[in-house]
Amino acid sequence: MIHFSKQIMRYSPRRHVEEGLIYKTVIKEFLQYAALNVLGMLGVSCYILADTFFIAGGLGSNGLTALNLALPIYNLLKGCGMMLGIGSAVKYSIYREQGKEEQSRRLYGTTILTAALLGIVFLLAGAFCAEEIAGLLGADDAVMDMTATYLRMMLLFAPAFLLNDIGVSYVRNDGNPHLAMAAMITSSFANIVLDYIFIFPMQLGMWGAIFATCLAPCISIAMLLFHCIGKRARPDVKGFHISMLKEVGKLGFSSFVTELSSGIVIIVFNMILLHIRGNLAIAAYGVIANISLVVMAVFTGVAQGMQPVVSRLYGRGDAVGRKKVLYCACLVVLGLAAMVYLLLWSKNQEIIALFNSGQDTELAAIASVGMKIYFVAAPFAAINIVCAMYFAAVERALPAQVISLLRGCLLIIPAAFLLAGLFGMTGVWLSFPATEGIVMLVGIVMYVTMEKCKGSMKKER
Numbered sequence: 001m002i003h004f005s006k007q008i009m010r011y012s013p014r015r016h017v018e019e020g021l022i023y024k025t026v027i028k029e030f031l032q033y034a035a036l037n038v039l040g041m042l043g044v045s046c047y048i049l050a051d052t053f054f055i056a057g058g059l060g061s062n063g064l065t066a067l068n069l070a071l072p073i074y075n076l077l078k079g080c081g082m083m084l085g086i087g088s089a090v091k092y093s094i095y096r097e098q099g100k101e102e103q104s105r106r107l108y109g110t111t112i113l114t115a116a117l118l119g120i121v122f123l124l125a126g127a128f129c130a131e132e133i134a135g136l137l138g139a140d141d142a143v144m145d146m147t148a149t150y151l152r153m154m155l156l157f158a159p160a161f162l163l164n165d166i167g168v169s170y171v172r173n174d175g176n177p178h179l180a181m182a183a184m185i186t187s188s189f190a191n192i193v194l195d196y197i198f199i200f201p202m203q204l205g206m207w208g209a210i211f212a213t214c215l216a217p218c219i220s221i222a223m224l225l226f227h228c229i230g231k232r233a234r235p236d237v238k239g240f241h242i243s244m245l246k247e248v249g250k251l252g253f254s255s256f257v258t259e260l261s262s263g264i265v266i267i268v269f270n271m272i273l274l275h276i277r278g279n280l281a282i283a284a285y286g287v288i289a290n291i292s293l294v295v296m297a298v299f300t301g302v303a304q305g306m307q308p309v310v311s312r313l314y315g316r317g318d319a320v321g322r323k324k325v326l327y328c329a330c331l332v333v334l335g336l337a338a339m340v341y342l343l344l345w346s347k348n349q350e351i352i353a354l355f356n357s358g359q360d361t362e363l364a365a366i367a368s369v370g371m372k373i374y375f376v377a378a379p380f381a382a383i384n385i386v387c388a389m390y391f392a393a394v395e396r397a398l399p400a401q402v403i404s405l406l407r408g409c410l411l412i413i414p415a416a417f418l419l420a421g422l423f424g425m426t427g428v429w430l431s432f433p434a435t436e437g438i439v440m441l442v443g444i445v446m447y448v449t450m451e452k453c454k455g456s457m458k459k460e461r
Contacts, residue, residue, distance in 0.1 A: 026309060030325050034305030034332065036177045040168075040184030041301035045294045047188035047216065051195055052290070055209050058199040059146070063206060066146035069137045072263040073151055077158055079259035080118060081165030084111050086304075087252025089169035090311050090393055091244070096173075097315030103244075108170055110241045111248055115166055119159030126155025146206040153207065157214035164217035167224040173308045176227050187220035250397040254388050254404035261408030268413050272420050272428055277366070281425060284366035287352055288374050295340050295375070299382045302333050303389035310393040326390050333382035341378050344371055366425070373429035380436035381407075387443040399446040407439045 055063045088111040095104040125133065130152035131144065139147040154161075164187075172180040191212050198208025266289060273281035306329045313322040344351065352367045353359075384403055391400035412435040419427030419434065 026313070026321050026325060027328050030306055030309045030328060031332075033172070033177050033308060034302045034329070036181040037172070037305035038298055038301030040181040041297040041304070042294065043185035043188035045297035047191045047195075047213075048293060049290055050192040051209065051213060054195045054199050055206070059206060059209070062143050063146060063209075066139065066143045066150055066206060067209075069134070069139050069143065069147050070150045070154065072137065072267070073133065074154060075260050075263035077122060077154070077161055078165070079256040081115075081162045082259050083252035083256035084115055084162065084248060085165040085169035085252070086255045086307070086389075086392060087111075087248035087250070088166065089173045089307060090251045090395065091247055092170065093173045093308050093311035093393075094315035094395070097312045106241055107244050107248070108166075110244045111166055112163065114245055114248075115162040116159060119162045122155045122158030122162075126152045126158065130155070149206045150210045153210040153214055157217070160214065160217040160221065164220045164224075167221055171224050171227045172304075173311070174227065177305070177308075179224065179227055183220040183223040186223060187216040190219050191216040251392050251395065251400075253397065254392055254400035257401065257404040257408045258388070261404075264409055265412055268416060269428060272416055273425070276420065276425050276428070280360075280363055281366060283360075284363050284370055285428075287356070287363075287367045288370050291344070291351065291371070292374070295378060296381065296385070298336055298340075299333050299385045302329055302336070302382075303386045306386065307389050307393045310390060314394045322390075322394065326386070329386045329390075330383060333386055334379050337378040337382045341375055344375050348372070370425070370429045373426065374432050377433035377436040380433065380440045383440050384436060384443055387440075387447065391446075396450060399443070399450065402446065403439055403443050406442065407435055411435045411438060 052067065055067050059066075088107055091107055092104050095101075095107060130148040133151055134144055134147040137147065168180050168184060171177075171183075194212035194215060195209060198204045198212050202208060204211070269285055269289075270282050273285055306325055309325050310322045313325065348368050348371060349364065352364050352371070356364055356367075384407055388400045388403040391397070391403070412431060415435050416428055416431040419431045421427070423430065
């Protein structure tokens with residue numbers, strides 16, 4: 001009789017109504033986090049576009065070349081920041097949900113100390129090796145000074161870049177996504193304004209351009225510090241815990257790979273396109289790459305907005321809730337991907353014209369065809385970005401790393417060479433959707449396998 005009563009309670013209509021209300025609240029929370037994070041990511045991507053635009057207008061082709069040569073180091077720096085930020089955010093949310101307040105404080109203390117030490121290494125490299133690094137990246141005499149100036153200033157401010165990425169993740173996961181979004185947008189807008197002032201009215205050249213960029217994380221950190229005022233549970237920076245750092249690195253590695261590989265892929269695509277069609281093809285790819293930067297930022301914003309909610313649900317053992325959030329995130333990014341593709345198809349020429357100030361008809365024709373093929377990948381890439389973040393959010397580091405490595409370099413680079421050899425320039429554009437489509441299938445198989453394994457373990461128990 002007691003067992004029967006328990007079953008009645010478990011499956012009572014009232015219980016289902018209460019669970020439904022709880023999950024509606026969870027989905028609403030996810031949508032709020034995602035919306036705020038998308039706005040923040042759009043702000044960041046827009047300031048990168050503005051940086052490119054102002055440097056090209058104020059410093060000409062040499063300035064643009066110097067910027068492109070320095071980008072791989074920026075990708076490396078950003079990758080380190082994202083690895084520490086996302087990895088610590090996942091563990092922090094889980095610890096907090098499990099009531100492990102002391103561990104959560106130690107975790108962020110260890111992460112901050114790691115960022116400070118790593119930042120000092122970057123800083124020393126910028127202070128003493130900027131010219132050598134610029135030479136290794138391919139800078140010749142014409143652009144050496146500008147490239148070295150950009151690298152030196154960026155690396156000197158490396159601690160600020162790293163601490164900002166950690167701070168944004170910490171504040172977002174500590175229940176204050178509005179402040180995280182405000183810090184990202186405010187610092188991005190300040191960078192755009194300062195870029196214009198330093199490059200044009202003040203005529204500070206490349207130094208002014210990178211100084212404006214370096215001030216952005218400082219402004220963001222100043223805003224994020226308001227979150228810590230009056231809080232009792234502040235990060236504990238008195239000790240350094242290697243075991244926690246290993247967990248952070250493992251869970252954040254996929255974000256590191258994603259950031260770093262974007263620079264590698266651009267270099268490879270440029271090499272292939274230069275061989276096929278010359279500088280005109282590279283210019284056309286530049287248009288597509290700039291648009292892709294904004295599109296992927298939107299998908300990443302949704303994924304990062306999902307992470308705090310999923311990690312908390314995982315920490316409390318709510319498998320049904322985190323699955324609901326995952327499915328909702330997939331529906332959101334698929335809807336956004338459809339809207340993006342329709343926009344790029346219908347407003348194709350108008351969008352290309354924004355980047356084609358010389359009104360080069362041949363460039364516009366190449367970019368138009370490339371854009372329609374390249375962005376077929378949008379729904380596949382959206383799902384892959386969400387899945388990689390989901391695996392990291394539930395402490396499944398290996399699947400997240402597999403997705404990031406496959407789409408970041410292991411698949412797309414061979415695919416680009418193979419398809420370019422078979423279909424020329426069309427093959428280059430096809431390599432992106434082909435890679436993302438294959439990776440999406442791999443991700444789905446890994447997710448289904450993971451859920452089946454969990455189901456089998458429960459049955460055995």
